[in-house]
Amino acid sequence: MSEPDPRPTTLDDLAALNAELAALAKARMPLEPELRRLARQLSPGAGSLATRLANRIERGSSLIDALDAEGDQLPEVYRAVVEAGIASGDPAGALEEMARSTRRLSNLQRTTSAALLVPITVIILASLLLALLLTGVFSNIAWIAPETLTPYAKFADNPWLIKTLTIVVPVLAIVIPLVWWWRSRRATSLAAPRWSLLGWIPGARALHRLSASGTMAEVLRMTTAAGVPLDRSLRIAAGAVGHRGYRKAALELADQVAAGGVPGDSDDHPGRSPLDRLPPLVQVALRYSGRRPLMTASLDRARRSYQARADLLQTSLNDLVPAVLTVGVAGTVVAAYCIGMMWPYTEMLHTLADSLWQ
Structure with missing residues (x-):
């Protein structure tokens, strides 16, 4: 059966498919026929991905192999989360956690996209109005206040500047x-090397850090509860966390545990050991690594705490980001435009007042 042409998988596509895969995994339903059914109900992007996965599973591939075949269309962290869920025997839990993280970033991306409309409009209007004032006003009234207005008149005679203001700036x-x-x-914007695409948004890095902390706590909880050795659990969590700092610390701590160390026992330099570079609540849980039930319960509480904080932050950012972009970008452009235009205008009025008084 021919596969549909691959199209870029979006965050929305990944979140939607995640939720459906989690439901299928929880119900222990066969993936291949259900994915084909879902492909007709999901958006075109998510439906195309579901069909490709169903075709590969029908040919005998596992879910992990089917995801690996997507290559760069899916971030590595997503495949690592699914692998963690399968290793723990609870793929539904891993998929649900990834769906929540993906949905938060997707909502923030949509909110920011809508909030950018105001700054874009202000920048375009300011650029066109500046070109209009230079060519239609200041070039004709430079004789009123030559010392002040002559430089503006010279700007009006520069064709490159006028083209920049009327064409280049609006297009850019x-x-x-x-x-x-x-x-x-x-969906590839979830990957750490490309995080700069979302990282400039106010609060996005904090949201990403909280989501990564929740994912790490959940993956560690699932794998340790399933009896996976702690060093292996840490390596699985390192691949699934999607945060470069946490990933590096988890791998270093896994090497320490594999060598016979115990988390927290060799912290000669507090703040620089691998354990101290992990999320705080995960640190607390791992210090009980010798008491597996207590560590698992602590990781579950850490997961729920980070999830709640991430959800609260994402709700706050939905209101904060539009205000910050409007005031920060649009407000700065308007202020610069007003200052740049009002100064020659006031100088012109001052010159006219002096001439009338004389």
């Missing part, structure tokens, strides 16, 4: 946000 103000929107909405 539209194209750059469009390119960012197109790239940041793709």
Whole structure:
């Protein structure tokens, strides 16, 4: 059976498919026929991905192999989370955690995209109005206050400046946000090397850190509860966490545990040991590594705490980001435009007042 042409998988596609896969895994339903059914109900992007996965599973591939075949269309961290779920015997839990993290970033990306409309409009209007004032006003009234207005009149005689204001700036103000929107909405923006696509958004890094902390706590909880050795659990969590700092610390701690060490026992330099570079609540749980039930319960509480904090932050950012972009970008452009235009205008009025008084 021919596969549909691959199209970029978006964050929304991944979140939707995640939720459905989690439900299928929890119900222990066969994936191949259910994925084909879901492909007709999901969005085109998610449906295309579901069909490709169903075709590979029908040919005998496992879910992990089917995901690996997507290559760069899916972030490595996503495949690692699914592998962690399968290793723990609870793929539904891992998929649900990834769905929550993906949905948070997707909502933030959509909120930011909508909030950018105001700054884009202000930048375009300010650029066009500045070109209009230079060519239609200041060039004709420079004789009123020559010392102040003559430089503005010279700007009006510069064709490159006028073309920049009327063509280049408006085009860039539209194209750059469009390119960012197109790239940041793709599922690959979850990958750490491409985090800069979303990292500039106010609060996005904190949201990403909380989501990564929740994912790490959940993966460690699932794998340790299933009896996976702690060093192996840490390596699985390192691949699934999607945070470079946490990933490096988890791998270093896994090497320490594999060599016979105990988390927290060799912290000669507090703040620099691998354990101290992990999320705080995960640190607390891992210090009980010798008492597996207590560690598992602590990881579960850490997961729920990080999830709640991430959800609260994401709700706050939905209100904060539009305000920050409007005030920070649009407000700065308006202030600069007003200052730049009002100064020559007041100087012109001052010159006229002096001449009338004389």
